[in-house]
Every structure is written in structure tokens, then in C-alpha cells.
Amino acid sequence: MKKTLLFIAIMAATTISVTGQTKTNIPAPEIQIKAAVLAAPSDKRAGATVYGYNQKGEFTQLRKGTNEMICLADNPKQKGFSVSCYHRDLNPFMARGRELRKAGKAAQEIFAARxxxxxSGKLKMPGQPTTLFVYTASDDDFNAATGEVKNGYLRYVVYIPFATAESTGLPLKPEGPAMPWIMNPGTHGxxxxxNPPKDKEGQ
Incomplete structure (x- = not known):
């Protein structure tokens, strides 16, 4: 019985507990990089800068890139697999969001602060349209040992600060599959x- 309890304690210590959810140890840097760049266009992957997590769970740069793309590895503290890549001019905006989340701010508070x-000019947004790519899947469809992802779903976001439906001609909601629409019109965000339609496999 004592051996059984000891085994359970050791296993619990090797996982990260997240609001009732657990994930295995943080993947090796090369695996995080391989999975993170799946969000980027294929011709941007090799030169992208990649941020991820060290074995202490600390957010850190895993690879310095050579092009304009920045990719973020899956956060081991969150349920589900999610990686993203965005233009480097969006980095001040994205980094500020991470700072505010780390400080415990809720989504609405983060939006209001930014x-x-x-x-006020304290936080700079890009002066031209800039793109964010987000690639997601279930935890079961991500292989942390190989970096391979099954049934992933890729969506696209193009930031155009303070644009409106009137200035772009875009609707406020989609009226058909993959139809572009504008969100948070008239604001910095x-x-x-x-959002491309998902196929029969759930992608």
C-alpha cells in the first residue's frame, strides 16, 4: 500500500495541474518549435522567431528568426492545443497582453487597458494591416513526443486598428462560410x- 501511494505521489509531481486538468511534461524545445510554426504560412516557417517554455514552465525565446514572423508554442498551462504566429509589428500589442494576463487581468480589463x-500613445499598434494565424486542436490530437498534430484547425485574423464596417465595407458578422467580417470595429483591436469551415474530420 505504501509503495502504491508513493508511486501516485511521484506521478502527480511530474504533471502540471491546471484547474483540474493535467498535462505531461513540457515538450523539448525542438518539438515546441516544430508544432508552433504549423500556424505560419509554409514559406515563413523556417525563418520565424519562436517563443515557448523551458522546463520550469517559464516563457522564453526558443529560436531567433530571420524574417518578420513570430510564433508562440502551445501553453502547457491551458487545456487544448493552440499555437499562433503573427507579424513582428504586432509584438508590442501581444506582449502587453501577456503581461496583463500574467498580472491576473481578465479579458475585458486587458482590452480596456490596451x-x-x-x-495615449504609450502602446504602439502597426500602421498597416498585420496578420495573426491561429492553429488549434484537441490535446488528444497533439503528439508531444513528435510535434505532430492531427485534425488541426487554422483561422486568420488581420488587425486594422480603428477600422469600421463603414471604412472597410465588411459586415459585423459572417453571412457565409469563410466570409470575412470585422470584430471590435472602431477600437485599437x-x-x-x-474562419474557414471545418471539414468532415473536424478540422
């Missing part, structure tokens, strides 16, 4: 959403 900072 809106205020952008309007205004962006075009493009």
Missing part, C-alpha cells in the same frame, strides 16, 4: 476575422 494605452 485601448487606453494605444490612444479592430480586426478582420476569417
Amino acid at each position: 485601448e487606453k494605452e494605444v490612444k 479592430a480586426h478582420i476575422m476569417i
Whole structure:
């Protein structure tokens, strides 16, 4: 009985507990990089800068890139697999969001804080449309040993700060599969959403 309890304690210590969810140890840097760049266009993957997590769970740069793309590895503290890549001019905006989340701010508080900072000039947004790619899957469809992902889903976001439905001609909601639409119009976070339809495999 004592041996059984000891085994259970050891196993618990090797996992990360997240609001009732657990994930195995953080994948090796090369695996995180391989999976993270799946969100980027194929011709941008080799030169992308990649951020991920060390074995202590700390957010860190895993690879310095040579092009304009920045990719983020899957967060081991969150349920589900999710990686993203975005244009480097969006990095101040993205980094500020991470700072505010780390400080315990909720989504609405983060939005309000960045809106205020952008309007005051403290936080700089890109002066041209810039793109974010997000690639997601279930935990079961991500192989942390190989970096391979099955049944992944890729969506696209194009940031155009302070744009409106009137200035772009875009609707406020999609009216058909993959139809672009504008979200948060008139704010610092205004962006075009493009959500391709999922195929029969759930992608």
C-alpha cells in the first residue's frame, strides 16, 4: 500500500495541474518549435522567431528568426492545443497582453487597458494591416513526443486598428462560410476575422 501511494505521489509531481486538468511534461524545445510554426504560412516557417517554455514552465525565446514572423508554442498551462504566429509589428500589442494576463487581468480589463494605452500613445499598434494565424486542436490530437498534430484547425485574423464596417465595407458578422467580417470595429483591436469551415474530420 505504501509503495502504491508513493508511486501516485511521484506521478502527480511530474504533471502540471491546471484547474483540474493535467498535462505531461513540457515538450523539448525542438518539438515546441516544430508544432508552433504549423500556424505560419509554409514559406515563413523556417525563418520565424519562436517563443515557448523551458522546463520550469517559464516563457522564453526558443529560436531567433530571420524574417518578420513570430510564433508562440502551445501553453502547457491551458487545456487544448493552440499555437499562433503573427507579424513582428504586432509584438508590442501581444506582449502587453501577456503581461496583463500574467498580472491576473481578465479579458475585458486587458482590452480596456490596451485601448487606453494605444490612444495615449504609450502602446504602439502597426500602421498597416498585420496578420495573426491561429492553429488549434484537441490535446488528444497533439503528439508531444513528435510535434505532430492531427485534425488541426487554422483561422486568420488581420488587425486594422480603428477600422469600421463603414471604412472597410465588411459586415459585423459572417453571412457565409469563410466570409470575412470585422470584430471590435472602431477600437485599437479592430480586426478582420476569417474562419474557414471545418471539414468532415473536424478540422
